[in-house]
Amino acid sequence: MGTKSVRLGRLHSVTAAGLGMAAGVIAAVAAQRGTLDAINRRLERLEEQASNQQRANLAMQQRQHWELLSKAIDDPELAEVLDLYEVPVTTQKRRQYLFANAAYTNLLNYHRIGNLTLDEFFKHARALFQNAIVRDYWEATRHDRDSLEGTEEAKIAQMIDELLLQLDEADTGEWWVVGEPPTDQ
Structure with missing residues (x-):
């Protein structure tokens, strides 16, 4: 026990x-x-x-970009520094291209900081590229975008290129319905 x-x-x-x-x-x-x-x-x-x-x-970078472009738009001598186009352009055309660059870059950065979805960016870009000067600028700077291969900006530029092709081939005057907005990723 x-x-x-x-x-x-x-x-x-x-x-x-x-x-x-x-x-x-x-x-x-x-x-x-x-x-x-x-x-x-x-x-x-x-x-x-x-x-x-x-x-x-x-x-901050966008503000600096705008300040530089503003100076170049206002001063033809400074604008010559940014004249990287393959064909010569007039002073007036250069100023227009600089402003087109500012408008596109503003739209792109607005998307990048999250204020526009990719779908919204696409719709705004579709409107922006109705302007013949903006389209001329886009074509004149094609060689610049070719060096962006593999970047986010290159993908967006490709989306714009495809949109422009669709707009050119569209058989409707209703440009606001042309192209399929991308899905946000």
Whole structure:
């Protein structure tokens, strides 16, 4: 009988120790889970801050781009620095091309910072490219876009090229229905 009682005591001790160990493991896992949740929340805040910073940087770059183009539009001597067209253009045409560049870049950056979906960008671009000067600019700068292969901007430029082909081939005067807007990715 004494042996049974010693065994039962040891069994209770082993059981208590096992339960204590299990409780310790559960507490450690819960503490780690809390730490992991805190780390995940911090990472999400950092990602959001990085995204906001990227948009702010893009907005700053767009302002700088506009300032440079404005100076070139206002001063024909400065505009000559940006004259990279394959065929000579008049001062008036160069100023128009610079403004077309500003209008297109503004639209592109508006999409990049998330203010326009790709579908909305497409619809605005379809309207912008109704202007003959903007189309001339687009053609005159084709060689610039050829060097963008593999970039997001190259994909968007290809979308514009396809839209222009569709507009040229359309047998309707209702340009606002021509082309299939892309799906946002």
